[in-house]
Structures are given as structure tokens and as C-alpha cells.
Amino acid sequence: MIIMKTDATQEQIDRVVEEIEKHGLRADVSRGAYRTVIGPIGDEGRLPFDRIAVFPGVREAAMVDVPYKLISREYGKSFEELEHMVIKVGDVEIGGEEPVFIAGPCAVESKQQLFKIAEGIKKAGAHILRGGVFKPRSSVHSFQGLGAGGQEKAEEALEWLREAGRKFGLPVITEIRGETQVDLVAEYVDIIQIGARNMYDQDLLTQVAKKGKPVLLKRHFGAGIEEFLSFTEYIAAEGNKNIILCERGIVPVGKGKSYTRYVFDLASVPVIQKETYLPIIADPSHATGRRDLIFSMSCAAIAAGASGLMVETHYNPAEALVDAQQQITPDELKDVIDACRRVRKAIVS
Amino acid sequence: MIIMKTDATQEQIDRVVEEIEKHGLRADVSRGAYRTVIGPIGDEGRLPFDRIAVFPGVREAAMVDVPYKLISREYGKSFEELEHMVIKVGDVEIGGEEPVFIAGPCAVESKQQLFKIAEGIKKAGAHILRGGVFKPRSSVHSFQGLGAGGQEKAEEALEWLREAGRKFGLPVITEIRGETQVDLVAEYVDIIQIGARNMYDQDLLTQVAKKGKPVLLKRHFGAGIEEFLSFTEYIAAEGNKNIILCERGIVPVGKGKSYTRYVFDLASVPVIQKETYLPIIADPSHATGRRDLIFSMSCAAIAAGASGLMVETHYNPAEALVDAQQQITPDELKDVIDACRRVRKAIVS
Amino acid sequence: MIIMKTDATQEQIDRVVEEIEKHGLRADVSRGAYRTVIGPIGDEGRLPFDRIAVFPGVREAAMVDVPYKLISREYGKSFEELEHMVIKVGDVEIGGEEPVFIAGPCAVESKQQLFKIAEGIKKAGAHILRGGVFKPRSSVHSFQGLGAGGQEKAEEALEWLREAGRKFGLPVITEIRGETQVDLVAEYVDIIQIGARNMYDQDLLTQVAKKGKPVLLKRHFGAGIEEFLSFTEYIAAEGNKNIILCERGIVPVGKGKSYTRYVFDLASVPVIQKETYLPIIADPSHATGRRDLIFSMSCAAIAAGASGLMVETHYNPAEALVDAQQQITPDELKDVIDACRRVRKAIVS
């Protein structure tokens, strides 16, 4: 990490970048309110930090030895004196004072279904509309989302999503499953979601990052926190720091019946907030897989410090094509949101 | 499970018990406010439920096929129309309206240390005093608690604990490590704790249960919920239903650095509340192993619905002989307790 | 699953396929030595099996309720009376009498390096040459393989691989990281490898499957066996049954130092052989991450019944750019191969 002086010139910055590239690395240039910081991307061991430290315009040059440098608290503090970043999507602020609620159906099934739900979650107080178009299902024999029906069907579903978002004043988010969908999805949504199963897909992370739009990245259920942040770094390395992290449960351990789909690792929320400046939200729907636990675990996530929640919502969960047993109704969502707001107040007052 | 009629006579009850014992099983007789329920202990497959169902005084006789019958919600509802049991220890109610806070040092080190901490936690608002006398350490080369110094030292430490409790009006709890300590410990404390590592020790569970005192049982870090409740049943099978369960984290999963000692499985709180009528509390100190996460994870546990917390507290954590990095000060405890009370209000209002 | 009569006509087969498609599913038509079997792809619940069962030419029609139907032993037995499939790659048979050894460097570093290693592994008795061109690294700051240097560099490295294979009479295999590499890689290699981290990438599985070449699919370290096989089904659903499975370790569990990178779940080998007709090999290099354990765990994998091994090999492990600590030399490989052959004899005689 190379911290430039406040009055460093563009030329001086360029010279540092040049030096980094000369050694076969790339450079991330972060221009903050306070100063510019340059983060080398690649094996820092090859860089002559001693020499760079005395380049004109350089205040400090030092190796950072976590695998997630560009998203670390330390890096954030250097260029922005920022502890936690607020990501703005339309009027919504993620990582700010108020918790943010992303809601909507697991899968978009029809225009009518989507609009009805969008209306419901808006009334319930949610801020962002989610709707799955490409569903990353475990079984090839399960419904793969309308997006699996070909380009035309995918566009139609994405169009509904955008329209519903505009009609009810809700930014929209959808999950992307493969590299070939990046251009299409980026055109329609405000936030691109990379699901847990794709967290390890470096090429997808890179392609999505390049679009410059905010990215919501879910933690893979087999990933330790260090691994989660290391893969997040693939997005940051493309110069895109508009990243929202999401805890959604890790693999269950132990013999016998599993009462929840995954283990909701809520301690990851404060841990990640201490490690990076990125906001982190939580997804109680996938973590538990049980409607009857959403209320409790939503409150718990907010109490743990999460900046928001993603909650699967359907006006009639029983008839949902996917994840019927884990979706709640807009009315139930309202109770969740109200309680979460009270919990947030309880922990900051 | 055999549910007796409201007006069943003792003789009728005895006859059912006799019948159960005739088939080689034992019988748990729970006399509730509403009626008496008899739970067979052993392989129910051997019992002639059809015949028992028509015994005089029997309202209903049916097999229950979870391995935790005597502590199940269903059983609780039968004899007491009770969904959740409140356990009284002195003036303290565990499982009632208000969350209960158990605090104190990981290990009792000296009388002076214990009294100073007892005073501190009382002021902070805690209800019960904990203090380890027999420490179940991973390494034989670590400090094993004053109790390891022989009978006399153990009694001295237990005496301090009782005295400190009386002085500051706090019921006391300590952990038991082996069967030979049962009689001694039961004499001095109000609640007997069985630690996570001993959860699988059936003989210890049985011996402790027989003392009739309230038992706090921690979930082993390798145990699924079903296993946790199955072992809890060993206590109930001795006729002792004064059981407080405690979630304290399960084994971490995944490669790389572990940022917390265990994974705090907070969804186990509402899950267990749906499965049994027993109160469940949580232990953020052992679950996280990090002082700086206690506040967040305490709030999260209460938000998840826990009936209370066990928090390691020391006036000077840095000099604690055991678990220095996970204990908080009485002042910090006060913040935790105050916030938790606000969170509790937030979720019930 | 619809099993046709031995003398079923093409017309009769077409009619079944048509019926399946009419209900919105796709059909896998497997023509075996004994008869043709048709596997519906999608939600079988929608199919009128009763009606199809009486279509002309149909011997049997029944729902299969595992999420991996097309690769199940049952399905394999229906069309081929086959318990285990042998996959031929050039002269090499995977899944046959003799264990097959895939060896080579973790990453292709230079033409000279690759040829030297190819020569070494050939002498040691290996059958197939591996060499990583696109490396799916955890950290964006690590060496990503020559393939990351752009199309030209990638082609150059793939060309070396093909050339080395031809020179030493070894079919070649390399890992693919993203959908955009499918066409390129398929042109150069005999087997396409999908690594553990990409196991969940349905779109990649589908794209690779369509190439028709044998596919080696590694189990993700967070995946249960059922999940592993469910994702394998995505490949089979494209009509490509030339699939080699590979066990390479699952996430470690438990506190404290991890002595191996992953937990080598060798029982998955016989389990998977009972569930599917596909051959399964094992990768002791990634599973353990330790050179000094390769010999023991290779022997153990063959003893467990694995059809072969993938072992990272380098003439000078210490100077390897990736995974230095887990590669063995060609000489050591020879010892491993010789011992494994003796072990194979020991378990079948």
C-alpha cells in the first residue's frame, strides 16, 4: 500500500503506478477525500517498497499482509479516513444510520406475481426489491428460473423487475449465475447479486466488478471469513469498491436431523465490520430455511450490527415455485421491519 | 406418554407405572397443575399402548418418537398446559419476562478477587454469580482451577463462592467436572453447571440430576441440536426438570484463520424453544472468545429470544489466569445488560 | 425413467420424448447395448407416468426420486446392464482393472518445465498429464496461471501441454475456470477439468458438458455427497456421461491447528461407487496439502477402491510457483504408483 502526500501530483502518482506495473503487478488507485492511496494487485513481495517510499509525493509505502488489502479497514482509513463506507443506490443508503431491507420473491414467476409482491413489500417498509430470474438450483430437475428459458424470457423477466422497481420506487437487485449473463443483467438492475454458490467464481467476480455497479456478494456456505474476504478482493481489484457483503449461513455440522438449512454465523457480522470498511447485511431466509425463524433471526442479525437484511417475501408462500417453506408474507415482513428498527435503536442508544 | 384423567387416583397411576416397569422400563411421573403425565423411560416399543390406553384413569396413551420425550413441548403441554417453564432460583426467574444475567470470573482465583467481582456484577445488574472451581482445560499443562488442588482447597473456594453470593444477594453456580465432585458441589451452589465438554457424560448427567437442584447444561461444540436434547433427557429421566440449556458455540468450519473460537449458533435458541419447554440462555464469552464481540453478540442472543446470558467478567481481564482475552469488566457488563434489556423490550413490544 | 422394450422402434422412442417435452421437460435418451432408456430432465412430478407406461414400445415407466437420476446405478443398469462405466481416453481406461495415474505440475510455468515433468511422470508410470493454465486462486494477489496473461499466453501454454502429451504419449487434462475459456480449452485437451471451486457453477458445467469430451469434476470442499452428485447431473443432463468424479477433501472441522488442508473423505469413494456407475478418483495433493502424506494417502485412496489418483508432481517442488509444499518429485511418484499397484492387487485378490 502506497499512501501519497496530500499534495501529490498526477505525475507523481503515475510514476508509482508505472513502477508497480514494471514489476508485473497492477495498481489500484483510490482517490479519497483526504489523499490518494495506491494498492498493488499481485505479489507484493516483488516490489521495492524501500525505493518507492522515497519517490517524490509518497508519504508512506508498506506491505500489507492480509489477502484482502484493498477492502481492509486500514486501507479505507488511509484514503478516506473512513471506517465504514455507505453505498448509495438511488435514495437508499446501505451502511448508514438506518437498516436497509431488501425483499421480494425467491423467483420471479410472473409479472402479476412480482408487482403484487413489490407493492406489498413497499407498504411493509422495504427499500429494495429482489427477484430471482436465474436460479442456481442444486438439482437440474428443479425450476431454474424464467431466465433459463432463453434470452427473450430472461429479458422479459428483467424488464418486469425494472418496471416494478420504478413503479414502487424501489431499486432492484437480481442474482447472476454465469458470465454470459453479465451484460444483460447489468442493463436492468441497480445492484448485481453474486450468490453463495458463485462466490468462488473468480472470473464472474471480475466480469461483474467491471460493470461498475454495486455488487452484493454472498458468503459461500463452505467459506471461512478470510476466504470470503479474499474473494471479495477480486471485485475491489477491478476498482469497484461498491460492495455489499452478505452472511447467509454456513454448512451445518454434526450428526442427526438438521433443524435449520445452514448455521447462521452472525458473529461474522461484527468480525467483518472490524476487518473491512464494507457494509454487511444478513439473509435469514436462506440461513434458516424456516419461515417460523425469520422474525427471531432477523432481530438477531440487526442486533449483531448488520446494516440490513435480505428477506424472501411472497404473498402466498405456499404456492411459490421455489423455497416455499422459507418465504414470509408482506404482513409478516412489516412486523420484522418494525421490530428490527426498534432493535437498531436499542443497540445504538 | 400416558396422560391420566384429571381425576385419576394414585392407585390408577401406580398401576400404569407397574405395567411400565413390568416391561423393563422406568416411569417418569409428572404431576402438573392440570393432570398427571407418565413418561416411560426406555424402549417404548416394548409397551402395549393399546392395552394401557384402556386402563382405568388413563385419558390417552401414545408413543412419542423423538429421543427427547420428557422435555418436549408436547409433554410439557400435557401435564401443565405449559409452553415454557420458568425456573426459580431464590428470587431469580429464568425463562420469565426479563432476561437473566449470570456473570463472574472464568476461574475463582482468590477470595478477594471473587468478592470484588461479585460486587461489580451486582452493581452492573447481574442476577447470578458464576465462578469456576474445577476448570476443564484442554491442556494438562494449564491451570486447572483451585479445585484441582485437593478437597480442602476445593471446599475453600466453594465456601468463598457461597459467601460472596450471600453477601451480594446472588444465587451461585459453578461447573462440575467429574462424578466424584457431585456431592461436594451440590452442597455449596444453587445451580450445578455441566460444561460443554461433559455434555456427553451420561453418568455425570445422571448423578447431578439426582441432586434435584437446577442444572445448567451447555451444548457440546460437536453436538447437533437433536443430540443436545437427547442428552438433556438423561437429566429429565431422573425426575429433574429444572434444566437450563445453554448455547455456547459449535466447532468452526472452513479453512484458514478462525476469527472466533467457535461458531455461535444462535438459531438454536428459537429452534430449541419450539422443541422443548425448557429455558435456554447463551454464552457469548466462550462462543466468540473475544471481548470486543461480547456486546454485539449478547444483543444478538437476546434478540434471538434467549432467556439470559452467561458472561465472563473480571475487574482486570488482562491478569485473569484463564480466558483473559474473553472476559469483560463490570462496567462493560453494565452496558451489555442495559442494551440487552432494551433489545428485549424491542422484540416483545 | 422410461425403459423401452428391446425392440422399441425409433418412432416409439420419439413419441415418448415428445410426450415428455409436451410437459415442459427435456429428455435424455441413452441407447445402451441392451435397450434404450429415456430420462426426463426437470420436474418429473408433471409427467403422467401411468399413461406413458402403456405407450407402445415402453417396458417400464417410473419416477426415480434421487436428484441424480441419469448417473445413478439404477439408470446405468437399465440401459447397459452396467454397474461401473469405463471411460476411454486414448489408450487409457479410467474405471477399469488398473488404477490410472494423472500427474504433472500444479501450474504450467514454462515449456521447459512442463516437458521435463512430462518426461519424469511418464518414466514413473503415470498415464495422463495434468498442468494448470488457469489457476483458481483464493487471492487475487497470487499467481493466476499463464492463462491469466491473455488469450495468446493461454494458447501458448495449452499448445505446450498438447505437445508434451503427444511427445510422451500421455493424454492431457487442464482445469477450466470460466465459461469464456470453454471453446479454447476444449480444442487442446483430452479431458476438461472442473475444479472444486467451480463445482457449483451450473452454467459452466452445462457449457463444458456440451463439448462432448470427458469431464473430470472435483467435489467442492463444502459439498455433501448428495450435492456433489446433484451437480454432476447437470453434465449428464446434456447427454454427456463421460464423467470422472474426484474426491479432494472437505472443509476441516474443529478448533486449533489444522494439520492437513482439508479432510480427505475417502469413504466417499465406495459410497459414490454404490450410488452411481461413474468412476471416481482421488486427489491426495489438495486433500492433504502435505508432500509427506502423499504416499500414505495415495495407498489409502486406492485401498478404498478409487479408480486412480491425481497427484501434483514437480521435478523441484521447492521452486514451484504454486503449491510448493504439496508436490512430489517424479521419483517419489514412482514409489507411489508402484505401491498403489500392489495395494490394488491386495484388495482384489
Add this chain to the structure above:
Amino acid sequence: MIIMKTDATQEQIDRVVEEIEKHGLRADVSRGAYRTVIGPIGDEGRLPFDRIAVFPGVREAAMVDVPYKLISREYGKSFEELEHMVIKVGDVEIGGEEPVFIAGPCAVESKQQLFKIAEGIKKAGAHILRGGVFKPRSSVHSFQGLGAGGQEKAEEALEWLREAGRKFGLPVITEIRGETQVDLVAEYVDIIQIGARNMYDQDLLTQVAKKGKPVLLKRHFGAGIEEFLSFTEYIAAEGNKNIILCERGIVPVGKGKSYTRYVFDLASVPVIQKETYLPIIADPSHATGRRDLIFSMSCAAIAAGASGLMVETHYNPAEALVDAQQQITPDELKDVIDACRRVRKAIVS
């Protein structure tokens, strides 16, 4: 660890021990064929190694910083120049050239059952007879072993075990569940087994160790290797180094159906052999819980280097009171033993 000179006198040894005890630690004095080594038990940080190093008779004094010092390879090499210890039980050598087979029923059910099985396993080539008298069951409602029927029944079953062992020339082993059984069990058996669930029971480890008889300690299914060895140290700290370790599977990870009861972590075998001088065997019956996997996983365990196996055997598995689905017949055991012997030859030749 203090290594004495070859010609150190008893007085010089005593002085070192005295010095150690003066600082509040205990001392393990291991008199080997080559020299005497003294291992401090407790916090070594308190010892003045510099001073002790110049005591007369002392060759070397140094701190060892693993939590398992007394069982470490390093310690073993110091006093005995021994890499691996061979434990003799009657004529049987555990940890020697030949793999050792421990077999018998999960639970002793009757004299007739036990003798019939003992005869069967003897013919099959097994060396040691196992038979459960005290069964540590997950459910209080399951059969707890004849030992649960009271002192008299327990003695009767233990008597049968001893008798069967003598009749067929087989040393015997049984599991102990609680501290109160230590005296009784030690009287009847040649090896005392501490089961996985009791691995964390420090007091039981200590009590059993004091009996001086060989101890077989199973790894808990939630324990990392470091933890397993740390608890093993509790036995060694009592001066008893006749310890046989046993791998029997760790908790399964991942969603969905679990095809085996536990994950058989066979890499722990060579890992532990590199860390300690103690022999390690494996238990495929509990690890897999499946009869049809015993053959494969037994061969795999021996190939991984295990010094032997413990295999549950019953002449009629279907009628066994406990673990019916994981026991094999004496005939099947013979096949396992024969194959394992061939595998052992295959890996050492």
C-alpha cells in the same frame, strides 16, 4: 523437558524433580534404555530452564511448546531413541510389524452370544476381544448395556468377557463410561477403552491412567487432532504411556443426506504418527456405520498406516441389540483381516 546425562545419578534426578515441584509443577520421569528424561507437568513458563540446564547430571533443558509434550515424537526420541512405541498386551504387540485386529460385539448380550462371537473372531484371525458392557448411548431410551443393570449384572458380564478371552486366548477390552466404574473394569480387562464421547472427560482420563493398564483412547468426533493429543496428555501425565489412539470419524459437514455416520479422517493416522510415538488404530464400524463399507475402509485404514483395526462383529448382525447395521459376521471379518494383511505387505515392501 529436561534430558539427563547417561550417567546421571538418582540424586541428580531427584534434585531436578524437586526444583520442578518447588515451582508448583509436577514431574514425569521417563527412564529409557538410553537415558532419563524429565517432563514438567504444568505451566513451563514458571520454570528457570537456564538454571536447571547447569544442574549436575543435566544434559539439556528446554521448553517444548506443544500442548502434548510427554507423548511427542521429540520426547520419545529423547529417552528411548524410539520413534514408535510397541505396546504389549499378553502376546499381542500393538504398533509392531503386523496389524492387530480387535473384534467382538458392540454390546455383550449374553454369555452364549459372547462365546460364540469370541470363537468366530479367533478363527477369523483376530487378536483381541472387545465387548461393550457399559454403552454410552445418545438416548436414555436405548439399551444401555448389561452394565446399566447394576453392579452384579456388570460383574457378571465382565466375568464372561474375561472368561471368553481366556478360553480363546484373546486379551480383552471394554469401554468405561464413568469414574465409578474404573476399579471394577480394571480388574477384569487387559485394555481399558475410553470412548469418543468421554475423550473430554479429564477426570476419567486421570483415573483410568492411574490403573497403569494399557488405555485405548478414541478421538472425539468434534475434536481436532491437536485437541485429541492434548487430552491424551492427561493420561501420560499420570506416568502411563501405554496408550493406543483410535480414529473413529469426525462430525459430518454439509447439507443433505449423510451417507456415512461420521467422516473417517484417515489422514489423521499418518499425521498422528508424525506427532507422537504412540500407536494409532482405526474403527471403520463407527466411522461409517455401514456394514457394506467395512471392507473398503478397513483396507484404506491399513493402507494409511494404521497399526490395527477395531471392528464390530456379530454372528447375526440383524439381531444385535445395538448398532445392528454396522456389524459384520466372523466370516466377513476373515476376509477383512486377510485383505488387510496383504495391504500391509503391499505398503511396506
